[in-house]
Amino acid sequence: MKIFLTSVGLFLFSFAVHLIVWRYKLPKHHIKSLLVIFAIVFCLWVFGAIIYSWGLLETVHIGLFYGSMTLSYVITYSAIEADSPTLSLIRFLAEAKGNGRTVSEVSQFMAQRPFVRARLSALALSGLIREEGSRFIAVGPQPLSFRVILGFRKLYGPISRGG
Amino acid sequence: MSSFIGPIAAMVVNVLAQIILFRGRRGTQYFGSIIQAFLLGAVTLLIGEAFFISSSAAVSERLFLALAVNLPIYLGLSYCYFNFVQLGQTSIRLRIYSEIMAHAAGVMISEIEREYDEKGLTEVRLQRLRESGDVIERDGNHFIGRTRLLHIANVIFAAKHFLLRKKSEFD
Structure with missing residues (x-):
């Protein structure tokens, strides 16, 4: 329970910091900034864990869970940051509903991107x-x-x- | 005792199995190898966790650790691995960069534009989507077929709007 709550809590805290920073000003290098925010939060927590004498194995387990969640989020974020040509195309087709899109309409849409x-x-x-x-x-x-x-x-x- | 060995061992099995399966089939069934290797890793994890649970006095605590911590760790790492492999397979950015790296004198912009012709890439994408059933062509018009990619697209675009306050990188 301790590992679960600490890892999820750390992740949510990092996510909140990331949201606040993003609302204030979008960074130039999104992925680098994300990694820095999530790493700083973790390092600060590790510092606290050392002071309060948390077990090494428990700390590593939390690091693994937190790292797994963080990397998954960063990968997903990269898909959010840069448009996927395929997903853009899918949404463009969906917007036409029952009318569909001709090849020239698709080409015109993609040419704008x-x-x-x-x-x-x-x-x-x-x-x-x-x-x-x-x-x-x-x-x-x-x-x-x-x-x-x-x-x-x-x-x-x-x-x-x-x- | 805290055990983080389970998800790591499962990931090792996942990665090795995926490479062996993919190479053993001479580069065919890429997605099949990803899914089969993921399942093999999951079985490894379940066996490991079952062993720990059976040998532990605190069964409920151990079960919670297995389901709420180690399983999500494995799912997260597998997701990262899938994206890592996928990046090497389809990323335009990576392909362009490796080509530029391979030429000390650089690569002409016109050459890149010819090689990565946007119109050609659109045709390849449409073809791929038709083959997978995600897009259907009828009387010269293209429609949504299977809706799985549409759901993913809607989630991604909603997240983009929430995080970046825009609908497209080209806005």
Whole structure:
């Protein structure tokens, strides 16, 4: 019960802090800011747990539960922050109800949402690439997160055209 | 004693089983391998928890720990793993970045736009949605078929409106 209540309480507290910050001002880097907020709350709690002599195993268990909830939320948030082309398309079709949408209407709708250009801008905003004349150039070394994902992807072989 | 080993062991089984199943089938049945591996991990978790419950004096406390803590931990980690693998499979951002990284001199914008032609991607998406039954084509018009994606879309868009006070990133 203690593990459950503490983990859920910590998560809800972090979520409340995140909501307050977001209402005050939207940060430039949403995911980074989210991770920082959730990490600070957890670190402060760990500090308290050490002072009040909580058991190590119990603390690790709470960390695992809290971490699992936090990462799940951050992943879901990334889908909230950036539009999914597929889900946007689904909603567009649903709005037409029984009339349906022709291919040209779908193309026109998607043309108003340049997803590829938006992803390039997001990469540039995160400082991973920069635009130089008519080219995009990678900046600095590949971040660890990308290396892990790309390395793991090799296990799956060539990937289909996606997005 | 607090036991967090159960969900970790279950995740190890989940990840290894998914890779083995996927590779063993030479890259086919991707979603099938995800679901089967998830179930294998869940069975591992249940066996582990049943063992702990049977050997524990405080049965109700142990049962609560298994259902309210360890099961959600496993579900959360599995959700993260699914998204991690999915990211490597379909993320446009990742594909573009890896291509730019692979060329020291960079990649021409026109080349990216040609490779990731928005119209072509829309056609691929529509095709995929038709194949999965999420979209139905009738007399040249497209309609919603299965409503599962629509429910997800509605939740995501409501959350976006609540958190970001806008309906689209292009608003």
